[in-house]
Amino acid sequence: MNPSVDSKKAVLLVNLGTPDEPTAPAIRRYLKEFLSDPRVIETPRVIWWFILNLIILRFRPSKLVEPYSGIWQDGESPIRRITNQQVAKLQQRLNRNIQTQHVKVAAAMTYGNPSFQTVLKELQVDGYDDILVLPLYPQYSATTTAASWDALSRAIKKMRNIPQVHFIKRYCQHPLYIEALATTVRNHWESTGRQAKLFFSFHGIPKSYIDKGDPYQSECITTANLVAEALQLSDDQWQLCYQSRVGAAEWLKPYTDETMKALGNTKLKGLDVICPGFSADCLETIEEIDEENRGYFEAAGGSDFHYIPALNDQDIHIDLLEALVKENL
Ligand SMILES: C=CC1=C(C)c2cc3[nH]c(cc4nc(cc5[nH]c(cc1n2)c(C)c5CCC(=O)O)C(CCC(=O)O)=C4C)c(C)c3C=C
Numbered sequence: 001m002n003p004s005v006d007s008k009k010a011v012l013l014v015n016l017g018t019p020d021e022p023t024a025p026a027i028r029r030y031l032k033e034f035l036s037d038p039r040v041i042e043t044p045r046v047i048w049w050f051i052l053n054l055i056i057l058r059f060r061p062s063k064l065v066e067p068y069s070g071i072w073q074d075g076e077s078p079i080r081r082i083t084n085q086q087v088a089k090l091q092q093r094l095n096r097n098i099q100t101q102h103v104k105v106a107a108a109m110t111y112g113n114p115s116f117q118t119v120l121k122e123l124q125v126d127g128y129d130d131i132l133v134l135p136l137y138p139q140y141s142a143t144t145t146a147a148s149w150d151a152l153s154r155a156i157k158k159m160r161n162i163p164q165v166h167f168i169k170r171y172c173q174h175p176l177y178i179e180a181l182a183t184t185v186r187n188h189w190e191s192t193g194r195q196a197k198l199f200f201s202f203h204g205i206p207k208s209y210i211d212k213g214d215p216y217q218s219e220c221i222t223t224a225n226l227v228a229e230a231l232q233l234s235d236d237q238w239q240l241c242y243q244s245r246v247g248a249a250e251w252l253k254p255y256t257d258e259t260m261k262a263l264g265n266t267k268l269k270g271l272d273v274i275c276p277g278f279s280a281d282c283l284e285t286i287e288e289i290d291e292e293n294r295g296y297f298e299a300a301g302g303s304d305f306h307y308i309p310a311l312n313d314q315d316i317h318i319d320l321l322e323a324l325v326k327e328n329l
């Protein structure tokens with residue numbers, strides 16, 4: 001007898017990860033895994049071990065309890081809740097189409113839960129042997145996309161019968177991504193009025209990573225230019241900046257916090273801020289942009305700060321994810 005080999009297809013949406021609960025021990029566990037990754041921190045390991053274990057993991061977890069507690073909703077971190085909504089909505093979409101009706105959608109996080117190891121095992125038990133991995137980072141960076149590739153390969157290394165794997169590296173200039181961002185901005189303008197200037201705030205990374213060949217910055221610039229073009233913005237109507245700097249080294253500039261303070265000082269009336277690199281709202285958008293940076297802007301004298309939420313589980317975002325699946329399955 002000649003047994004046939006059938007492969008069932010699955011799509012794996014990937015995001016960065018988040019603590020399991022807003023408590024110091026859970027935040028410490030998450031930060032330890034995240035900040036031990038040499039893709040994220042390139043400082044020589046021995047030096048970094050001391051900084052991480054003796055300074056960061058002692059003090060930062062307790063400092064983050066309050067901001068994480070403030071964004072926690074219905075017992076869940078927003079990034080995990082929104083990722084699960086994206087899974088459910090994409091699954092519904094794929095079920096509707098004859099070509100994709102049997103494709104299963106699942107999610108994994110690079111750090112924390114659900115891990116690649118757990119999800120790949122579950123998919124294998126259910127017979128899914130052909131997996132399209134879609135990291136929800138529109139702009140490629142070694143610190144995020146390559147880190148998710150590493151986490152995936154570590155999980156695969158533990159398997160005897162490995163799945164067929166396809167991996168989407170980036171979608172920073174995909175027409176449906178640009179359109180989804182432009183539509184989100186237009187909808188925001190329609191509902192709350194259009195402000196004087198639109199800011200694109202991307203997560204920063206150390207400048208030295210770019211100097212060594214990480215293409216992230218040029219991909220952020222590409223996205224921002226295309227969205228500005230789609231919205232027919234003139235050069236003085238928009239600006240790009242980079243948020244979330246950690247430590248003393250130089251990161252990508254201009255820094256979002258310094259920019260917000262400087263704009264506040266000009267007593268600017270009206271600012272829209274969008275974070276196109278975040279496919280789901282999380283600590284870095286809800287707390288850092290909409291609370292902390294809003295505070296810098298207003299304290300310096302600015303007014304009418306508007307944060308435009310991430311694409312999250314909006315239908316136009318699911319249109320993009322569905323297209324990426326169809327183009328790559
Ligand atoms: C210190 C180095 C860091 C680099 C480099 C970095 C790059 C990077 N991160 C994201 C997306 C997210 N980061 C998030 C949280 C977060 N990031 C860092 C550090 C680096 N990120 C830390 C220490 C933390 C934890 C919170 C804090 O201490 O401030 C999150 C949010 C997770 C959540 O739980 O809500 C996301 C998402 C990108 C896209 C990126 C490079 C392109």
Ligand SMILES: [Fe+2]
Nearest residue numbers: 016203244284
């Ligand atoms: Fe980060």
Ligand SMILES: [Fe+2]
Nearest residue numbers: 192193272306
């Ligand atoms: Fe607005």
